[in-house]
Amino acid sequence: MFDRVYSGRRVLVTGHTGFKGSWLVCWLSRLGAEVCGAALPMEEPAHYTLLRPPCKSVIGDIRESAALARIFREFQPEIVFHLAARPIVRLSYREPVETFEVNVMGTVNLLECCRKTPSVKSVVIVTTDKCYENPDTGVPFTESAPLGGHDPYSGSKAAAEIAVASYRRSFFEPEGRIFCATARAGNVIGGGDWAPDRLIPDMVRAAAQGRTAQLRNPDAIRPWQHVLEPLSGYLQLGAVLFQEKREFTGSWNFGPDPGDVLTVRQVAEAMHEEWEQMRFEEKAEAAPLHEAPRLVLDCAKARRELTWRPVWSSAEAIERTARWYRSFYESGCLDTADDLDSYLRTAQGKGLSWTK
Numbered sequence: 001m002f003d004r005v006y007s008g009r010r011v012l013v014t015g016h017t018g019f020k021g022s023w024l025v026c027w028l029s030r031l032g033a034e035v036c037g038a039a040l041p042m043e044e045p046a047h048y049t050l051l052r053p054p055c056k057s058v059i060g061d062i063r064e065s066a067a068l069a070r071i072f073r074e075f076q077p078e079i080v081f082h083l084a085a086r087p088i089v090r091l092s093y094r095e096p097v098e099t100f101e102v103n104v105m106g107t108v109n110l111l112e113c114c115r116k117t118p119s120v121k122s123v124v125i126v127t128t129d130k131c132y133e134n135p136d137t138g139v140p141f142t143e144s145a146p147l148g149g150h151d152p153y154s155g156s157k158a159a160a161e162i163a164v165a166s167y168r169r170s171f172f173e174p175e176g177r178i179f180c181a182t183a184r185a186g187n188v189i190g191g192g193d194w195a196p197d198r199l200i201p202d203m204v205r206a207a208a209q210g211r212t213a214q215l216r217n218p219d220a221i222r223p224w225q226h227v228l229e230p231l232s233g234y235l236q237l238g239a240v241l242f243q244e245k246r247e248f249t250g251s252w253n254f255g256p257d258p259g260d261v262l263t264v265r266q267v268a269e270a271m272h273e274e275w276e277q278m279r280f281e282e283k284a285e286a287a288p289l290h291e292a293p294r295l296v297l298d299c300a301k302a303r304r305e306l307t308w309r310p311v312w313s314s315a316e317a318i319e320r321t322a323r324w325y326r327s328f329y330e331s332g333c334l335d336t337a338d339d340l341d342s343y344l345r346t347a348q349g350k351g352l353s354w355t356k
């Protein structure tokens, strides 16, 4: 299905130099899409630099609307995946204004460019599972749960959701050309993430320097999944929207199976088992910033209507991730292509609809 839709299509990916973006560009290139990326300069090491995917790369700030409009004018995308964001909760406490500027006004600038570019048909806006008002009850969020957000990152993504809904109702639906959805995924893991203040990158950095990583919130529960899982959901959405299937506009959760949510401690222990150099200790902060203790997604809608489902369990995702970093640091190899091959084989074996 993906091959038929993406082959030869002009696809714009914002945030292509980031963790998810680099994997998405790699997958899209395999599908024969002509890809253009727009993002800020990379901080090395960067998965995108190591991969060197066949992708036109434009470096710029999505807050600069004129520069973004130029990219749209010159590339004339047909499908747009918007991933560019400031995605780190703790950074958002230090730099709330920049977080709201990039995550809200950056998204509005992008929506405006889509509206003014006649080639655009299908738009997938990536927000987050943190966009829900979280009373910490552990009840899984469905897509109709109230939006909210304690920290500036979560609040900015909830605000971006509202901006998208407004553009959809005010412009995209009445004009009938653009089909747009938002995607809310949980914590993703996988090789090639070196972002600060994330569990696995923090453990990997510490292991590479012979240090012991410190766990701030070992009991926090998160919907961990391999980065390829939400990407298969985003690609599915991009494809059905391109086929003008109006029923797929709206919001979609992508997360692990209900029995597959793990605490930070469980993930850290499993990573250590796979690569013993990844050591950790639990250390509470003196003045901790609020981070939600529980976050669980209800993904029944994506299962039912998109027939999307996870391909790998959390255990398999952790094993793949540890193996990726181990082979990168021990032998300089990139397992990205192997991981994608293996993921596609497993998905095919499970008969998932997007593989047909």
Ligand SMILES: NC(=O)c1ccc[n+]([C@@H]2O[C@H](COP(=O)([O-])OP(=O)(O)OC[C@H]3O[C@@H](n4cnc5c(N)ncnc54)[C@H](O)[C@@H]3O)[C@@H](O)[C@H]2O)c1
Binding pocket: 014, 015, 016, 017, 018, 019, 020, 021, 038, 039, 040, 041, 060, 061, 062, 063, 082, 083, 084, 085, 086, 087, 102, 106, 126, 127, 128, 129, 185, 186, 187, 188, 189, 195
């Ligand atoms: N990684 C996760 O666990 C996770 C979970 C849920 C949602 N998300 C969402 O997925 C998306 C991608 O996340 P990621 O983990 O790949 O993040 P990342 O930090 O690895 O990548 C972010 C990308 O956005 C770009 N960017 C940031 N500010 C920009 C600006 N002002 N102008 C242009 N580009 C800019 C960066 O250059 C980079 O390419 C984000 O929208 C994030 O909120 C991520």
